[in-house]
Amino acid sequence: xxxxxxxxxxxxxxxxxxxxxxxxxxxxxxxxxxxxxxxxxxxxxxxxxxxxxxxxxxxxxxxxxxxxxxxxxxxxxxxxxxxxxxxxxxxxxxxxxxxxxxxxxxxxxxxxxxxxxxxxxxxxxxxxxxxxxxxxxxxxxxxxxxxxxxxxxxxxxxxxxxxxxxxxxxxxxxxxxxxxxxxxxxxxxxxxxxxxxxxxxxxxxxxxxxxxxxxxxxxxxxxxxxxxxxxxxxxxxxxxxxxxxxxxxxxxxxxxxxxxxxxxxxxxxxxxxxxxxxxxxxxxxxxxxxxxxxxxxxxxxxxxxxxxxxxxxxxxxxxxxxxxxxxxxxxxxxxxxxxxxxxxxxxxxxxxxxxxxxxxxxxxxxxxxxxxxxxxxxxxxxxxxxxxxxxxxxxxxxxxxxxxxxxxxxxxxxxxxxxxxxxxxxxxxxxxxxxxxxxxxxxxxxxxxxxxxxxxxxxxxxxxxxxxxxxxxxxxxxxxxxxxxxxxxxxxxxxxxxxxxxxxxxxxxxxxxxxxxxxxxxxxxxxxxxxxxxxxxxxxx
Amino acid sequence: xxxxxxxxxxxxxxxxxxxxxxxxxxxxxxxxxxxxxxxxxxxxxxxxxxxxxxxxxxxxxxxxxxxxxxxxxxxxxxxxxxxxxxxxxxxxxxxxxxxxxxxxxxxxxxxxxxxxxxxxxxxxxxxxxxxxxxxxxxxxxxxxxxxxxxxxxxxxxxxxxxxxxxxxxxxxxxxxxxxxxxxxxxxxxxxxxxxxxxxxxxxxxxxxxxxxxxxxxxxxxxxxxxxxxxxxxxxxxxxxxxxxxxxxxxxxxxxxxxxxxxxxxxxxxxxxxxxxxxxxxxxxxxxxxxxxxxxxxxxxx
Numbered sequence: 051x052x053x054x055x056x057x058x059x060x061x062x063x064x065x066x067x068x069x070x071x072x073x074x075x076x077x078x079x080x081x082x083x084x085x086x087x088x089x090x091x092x093x094x095x096x097x098x099x100x101x102x103x104x105x106x107x108x109x110x111x112x113x114x115x116x117x118x119x120x121x122x123x124x125x126x127x128x129x130x131x132x133x134x135x136x137x138x139x140x141x142x143x144x145x146x147x148x149x150x151x152x153x154x155x156x157x158x159x160x161x162x163x164x165x166x167x168x169x170x171x172x173x174x175x176x177x178x179x180x181x182x183x184x185x186x187x188x189x190x191x192x193x194x195x196x197x198x199x200x201x202x203x204x205x206x207x208x209x210x211x212x213x214x215x216x217x218x219x220x221x222x223x224x225x226x227x228x229x230x231x232x233x234x235x236x237x238x239x240x241x242x243x244x245x246x247x248x249x250x251x252x253x254x255x256x257x258x259x260x261x262x263x264x265x266x267x268x269x270x271x272x273x274x275x276x277x278x279x280x281x282x283x284x285x286x287x288x289x290x291x292x293x294x295x296x297x298x299x300x301x302x303x304x305x306x307x308x309x310x311x312x313x314x315x316x317x318x319x320x321x322x323x324x325x326x327x328x329x330x331x332x333x334x335x336x337x338x339x340x341x342x343x344x345x346x347x348x349x350x351x352x353x354x355x356x357x358x359x360x361x362x363x364x365x366x367x368x369x370x371x372x373x374x375x376x377x378x379x380x381x382x383x384x385x386x387x388x389x390x391x392x393x394x395x396x397x398x399x400x401x402x403x404x405x406x407x408x409x410x411x412x413x414x415x416x417x418x419x420x421x422x423x424x425x426x427x428x429x430x431x432x433x434x435x436x437x438x439x440x441x442x443x444x445x446x447x448x449x450x451x452x453x454x455x456x457x458x459x460x461x462x463x464x465x466x467x468x469x470x471x472x473x474x475x476x477x478x479x480x481x482x483x484x485x486x487x488x489x490x491x492x493x494x495x496x497x498x499x500x501x502x503x504x505x506x507x508x509x510x511x512x513x514x515x516x517x518x519x520x521x522x523x524x525x526x527x528x529x530x531x532x533x534x535x536x537x538x539x540x541x542x543x544x545x546x547x548x549x550x551x552x553x554x555x556x557x558x559x560x561x562x563x564x565x566x567x568x569x570x571x572x573x574x575x576x577x578x579x580x581x582x583x584x585x586x587x588x589x590x591x
Numbered sequence: 592x593x594x595x596x597x598x599x600x601x602x603x604x605x606x607x608x609x610x611x612x613x614x615x616x617x618x619x620x621x622x623x624x625x626x627x628x629x630x631x632x633x634x635x636x637x638x639x640x641x642x643x644x645x646x647x648x649x650x651x652x653x654x655x656x657x658x659x660x661x662x663x664x665x666x667x668x669x670x671x672x673x674x675x676x677x678x679x680x681x682x683x684x685x686x687x688x689x690x691x692x693x694x695x696x697x698x699x700x701x702x703x704x705x706x707x708x709x710x711x712x713x714x715x716x717x718x719x720x721x722x723x724x725x726x727x728x729x730x731x732x733x734x735x736x737x738x739x740x741x742x743x744x745x746x747x748x749x750x751x752x753x754x755x756x757x758x759x760x761x762x763x764x765x766x767x768x769x770x771x772x773x774x775x776x777x778x779x780x781x782x783x784x785x786x787x788x789x790x791x792x793x794x795x796x797x798x799x800x801x802x803x804x805x806x807x808x809x810x811x812x813x814x815x816x817x818x819x820x821x822x823x824x825x826x827x828x829x830x831x832x833x834x835x836x837x838x839x840x841x842x843x844x845x846x847x848x849x850x851x852x853x854x855x856x857x858x859x860x861x862x863x864x865x866x867x868x869x870x871x872x873x874x875x876x877x878x879x880x881x882x883x884x885x886x887x888x889x890x891x892x
Contacts, residue, residue: 232738240822335783372886447843
């Protein structure tokens with residue numbers, strides 16, 4: 051049956067070679083490589099839950115009288131967007147879980163992207179040949195943040211409406227074209243009736259479309275270039291060591307999707323998020339205390355708060371105050387972020403290909419720079435809660451604001467310095483990151499103390515890294531060693547039984563013109579290994 | 592006193608023993624239990640849904656359903672199938688030099704054939720560029736009107752009746768001293784731009800600045816409620832300090848001196864609306880605002 055199916059497709063698409071290579075693709079294993087996966091899986095959940103929400107959400111700011119299930123708002127004038135969001139939350143079966151999962155997934159999505167970016171940065175995974183994927187990734191981060199903002203602006207509640215008002219002011223602040231941009235985006239003066247339907251189209255169609263396109267490119271490039279790996283035994287700049295796509299990686303990654311979905315479902319069902327019925331319908335002249343955006347906009351909100359009250363007025367024109375923290379700062383942030391591979395190349399003059407990752411402690415200058423920059427944005431993030439902090443700790447608002455203004459310039463260099471010291475000091479110790487040997491201190495009858503090192507526990511995987519049996523067989527046939535191939539075929543159908551290779555003389559095999567040789571290898575130990583390990587490809591220069 | 596045996600190295604068999612042999616049976620049971628939990632939770636989910644749904648129960652059961660599948664699959668893929676590690680050579684990314692040369696030649700062959708007619712090429716480029724440029728208009732201009740004077744003026748006019756959010760006319764007795772409310776011109780109740788905060792600071796006429804001697808009759812002061820920083824409603828009034836606070840970014844405005852910013856990022860005072868009471872005690876605007884309200888923009892005078 052499977053043979054028939056694959057034959058049917060192969061005769062029409064010629065998929066055998068590509069699919070075999072894909073099934074046998076090797077994925078290096080490290081927990082930090084799953085951060086990008088979390089982001090991707092959250093996006094899939096966003097699509098699922100988002101499609102569900104589109105069936106019930108009405109993107110309109112037309113005011114209607116509310117007659118729904120939420121008693122406190124009955125008889126009040128609310129917009130259709132707000133009313134339909136209440137309807138999703140209270141009347142649609144499983145609607146609240148879907149809505150909250152959608153919101154949580156968005157928060158997890160952006161968080162995972164940012165931690166993923168940090169991983170890529172601190173390990174130097176953006177270096178040649180992966181610069182293009184760094185650019186694509188930067189674009190994905192920007193799109194994710196923008197779409198998050200668009201999404202939580204849709205329900206037309208008091209907090210999101212206030213956010214829209216700030217967004218309008220920010221658009222307005224762009225030099226030369228700002229007021230035109232604002233009018234074209236909002237369809238006139240604030241608030242108007244156009245913004246919710248327009249944001250809806252952007253939120254569910256255009257930006258997700260762009261994200262899907264860029265994400266596909268991101269994955270295709272990663273697939274084509276193969277994954278990076280950390281330094282380790284047997285790992286070189288020219289190979290990939292890890293688990294095979296089929297079945298180990300497929301099961302682990304597929305299962306991890308469900309684990310991610312499970313966590314988001316638990317958050318969506320059990321942890322309340324964005325209870326718009328408590329905020330109420332957006333009314334332009336109303337506002338509430340503690341107006342904070344979603345967490346990923348916090349750094350912008352903090353920057354708006356910390357900015358001194360400056361404004362440039364000259365030659366009959368004005369550069370408004372909000373331009374600096376809300377247009378210039380993100381502009382510089384994402385430009386520098388995107389251009390980082392080029393900037394680092396200018397500094398290091400390193401034009402080599404890199405497939406082996408840096409340990410952050412191996413490159414103290416990059417690590418400390420990254421930590422310093424990160425600290426800057428963390429301070430900005432916390433600055434978005436000046437009012438809540440002042441209130442919770444009974445401090446004067448003035449004091450909290452000035453404290454943050456000082457911290458913004460004190461914390462980053464301090465954090466960078468500490469990071470530099472930690473990285474360079476730990477990097478200088480040769481045993482950093484290795485398991486410590488247990489010392490046994492004994493005292494002789496004369497009272498003399500002596501220490502003895504215990505033996506290291508044998509690692510689970512001692513250096514037995516081989517190609518997949520099918521790959522070895524494939525190469526053997528391609529290189530005209532059918533007798534070897536059949537020996538493998540008899541011995542190891544699909545991994546499991548032991549094979550004897552003592553009587554097979556492999557000889558030096560040359561594989562198709564890449565200058566890579568297969569060298570014979572005697573099987574280890576008496577019992578051999580459950581999987582057919584025969585030869586190991588090695589590079590001979 | 593213990594003597595440490597430091598001599599016997601770990602036998603290679605032990606070193607090489609791979610995960611699958613260790614305790615496959617217990618892992619198999621774990622995986623099976625995970626999948627069974629998932630099935631049970633799914634049944635529970637269906638029942639919950641059938642009965643009308645309950646968010647917390649749905650969340651918990653979804654967690655169990657998805658988590659059961661997830662943990663089962665990961666455990667299966669991690670402990671019951673070969674892990675390697677396997678090695679794979681990286682292919683050289685860049686192409687052979689001959690390939691690149693062949694590419695350049697192919698490019699060149701086509702470019703030469705097209706390049707023979709430079710005038711046609713320019714004409715084609717110009718027509719496509721023009722089409723693209725003209726097409727910008729529906730995508731920009733149709734989206735909204737041009738600003739013109741919309742940002743510089745508000746619906747407040749000379750003589751506009753001052754009304755509350757409910758549309759009721761404000762009179763000289765509407766507010767107690769220390770009271771505050773949001774007011775609008777009677778033709779734009781609830782308007783986002785015309786919203787004005789009305790505060791009563793005393794009972795005598797109050798002058799916030801030279802030249803505004805008649806603007807605060809009977810201690811009533813009216814300021815634009817749109818923050819000059821980012822446009823939020825300046826909603827919080829502290830009577831004790833006579834300050835207005837914008838809850839968005841914590842700009843503080845001193846009411847008695849004409850809503851001048853004393854703290855936070857707001858760069859300009861809130862514009863003051865000159866008001867008066869007619870012979871019936873009803874409040875009106877002496878004129879519109881003497882400057883654009885709200886945040887700054889490029890063309891702001």
